[in-house]
Amino acid sequence: MMSSSLQHPLKFAERMSHIGSVGSFDFAARARTIEAAGHDVVHFEIGEPDFPTPENIVDVAVKAMRDGATSYTASAGTAEARRAAAKYVSPRAGFDIEPESVVFVPGSKNVLYFTLLALTEPGDEVIIPDPGYPTYRALVEFLGCRAVPLALRAENDYQPDPAELASLITDKTSLVVLNVPANPTGGALHRETAEGLATVLAERQLPVYADEINCRIMFESPHVSLLEMPGMRDLAIVSDGLSKAWSMCGWRLGFGVMPPALAERIGKIMVQTSACTATFTLAAAVEAFSSPASDRAVETMVGEFRRRRDVIVQRLNAIEGITCHAPAGAFYVFPDITATGWREKELANALLDQAHVAVLPGTGFGEQGTGHIRLSFATSEAKIVEGVDRIERFLVENKR
Ligand SMILES: Cc1ncc(COP(=O)(O)O)c(C=O)c1O
Structure with a gap:
């Protein structure tokens, strides 16, 4: 009989109990399951720029491979x-x-x-x-x-x-x-x-x-x-x-x-x-x-992130119960949701399951993340508007 993945003779080192999993990867996997069931999910969980690698960089790598x-x-x-x-x-x-x-x-x-x-x-x-x-x-x-x-x-x-x-x-x-x-x-x-x-x-x-x-x-x-x-x-x-x-x-x-x-x-x-x-x-x-071409690509991406930051901060702050500090850099916002009456984990789970919006609970980032959720704005402005609209609708329809 095949043994199940839980029954095995391996004795794992104590340190393995500390390695944990990565919250954003877990939420992304759950979001993919929801998508596979035919739903459209807005992804705010992923900490990865949504731009292609600049072409000049790809070209150099390809040439380097060809050159040995x-x-x-x-x-x-x-x-x-x-x-x-x-x-x-x-x-x-x-x-x-x-x-x-x-x-x-x-x-x-x-x-x-x-x-x-x-x-x-x-x-x-x-x-x-x-x-x-x-x-x-x-x-x-x-x-x-x-x-x-x-x-x-x-x-x-x-x-x-x-x-x-x-x-x-x-x-x-x-x-x-x-x-x-x-x-x-x-x-x-x-x-x-x-x-x-x-x-x-x-x-x-x-x-x-x-x-x-x-x-x-x-x-x-x-x-x-x-x-x-x-x-x-x-x-x-x-x-x-x-x-x-x-x-x-x-x-x-x-x-x-x-x-x-x-x-x-x-x-x-x-x-x-x-x-x-x-x-x-x-x-x-x-x-x-x-290369100057690489610098230009960075500038273009940062310009786009700046526009998206302004949109997401403004739209989140317009939702009753949410306070969002404007980030100085990177591509994340970490709004305080305490005044919505929701706890961060409950809200992240409910948003994913019911509104099909993937955000991360703040407590995955430490105790100070209590009462917060994290959204990455590495997604298009249209998706940002759609996702924040869904969050707002969800909170209006599910008052605490
Ligand atoms: C703060 C921070 N450091 C490091 C990393 C990982 O970067 P790398 O892809 O270079 O391993 C991330 C990825 O999200 C990050 O947010």
């Missing part, structure tokens, strides 16, 4: 790609980054995973933003560390408070994770906040992981990187990638900029795990970082 870039390459990336990434990030840092500081990995999530592997011991504490990208907590706990939430609040424009950060640091703290601009709030760092955070971190000589994957998607003010703050050159690990700025999520290409001693160790992890990223994608990265 199909074998293994150096574990941290080709010298050309590391040089191009260093040059690309240098203006953000305000100093010349050395190519030896750059490591390419298959998706920027791995910059965090490998950094945690390199810098933490089980039992260590890692400070993470709350609300924050759920992968932070998942990976921290997967490696046996304790995730310590640093609260971000709308009334404070989602600024991490340096004094609050200082109060959370103990002798077990081995890393602080920040995300600018942030998923799920769209909050970005004010310069004074960045200076305050850098002062605390430099004083404690505490490394900081700055996830800047969305830093090209800023709507008004320019991105402020921790890397340019005094004392951060030897402590900041900046992670970035191709997924968002150039709409290349499926290419699985991320990179980190970090002190060379850490880059060398992460290079070692890469060689023993992935060997290297796909070689032809590194040629595409050089094109993304350095």
Whole structure:
């Protein structure tokens, strides 16, 4: 008799109970089931730009494959790609980054995973933003560390408070994770906040992981990187990638900029795990970082995201019981739905099942997400209007 998937002789490691699943992937799967039953679903759950990868980047990758870039390459990336990434990030840092500081990995999530592997011991504490990208907590706990939430609040424009950060640091703290601009709030760092955070971190000589994957998607003010703050050159690990700025999520290409001693160790992890990223994608990265056509594609996408942000924020705020803070960057909104009388999970489930609108409950991003839902506006303006109309109708017809 075939054994069911629940009956097996495998004894899983304790850490497997901490890995969790990804809420957006779960909701997307449920949404696909509803679509397969013949319903039209509006997708606000997916954190992936809905634009094609710019053609010039695709052309370079195809040519690279045809020209033979199909074998293994150096574990941290080709010298050309590391040089191009260093040059690309240098203006953000305000100093010349050395190519030896750059490591390419298959998706920027791995910059965090490998950094945690390199810098933490089980039992260590890692400070993470709350609300924050759920992968932070998942990976921290997967490696046996304790995730310590640093609260971000709308009334404070989602600024991490340096004094609050200082109060959370103990002798077990081995890393602080920040995300600018942030998923799920769209909050970005004010310069004074960045200076305050850098002062605390430099004083404690505490490394900081700055996830800047969305830093090209800023709507008004320019991105402020921790890397340019005094004392951060030897402590900041900046992670970035191709997924968002150039709409290349499926290419699985991320990179980190970090002190060379850490880059060398992460290079070692890469060689023993992935060997290297796909070689032809590194040629595409050089094109993304350095060509004017790629810059124009980013500008066009950001312009479109800005228009959609204005529409979604205005329409959500017009719904009774919903308050939506305008994001400074990225492509998410995180409205407060407390005054509707609905709890976030209940509402997300009901919206999907009854109104066929996929949103995510805020609690998937941490305790501070209580009373919130997350919507990604990586969908057309027409879909945004349709989806928000459905949410409004649902709330009018289902008053609490
Ligand atoms: C804040 C944040 N960091 C990292 C990632 C993952 O990026 P990558 O595709 O480079 O692994 C995401 C994806 O949604 C994200 O929102």
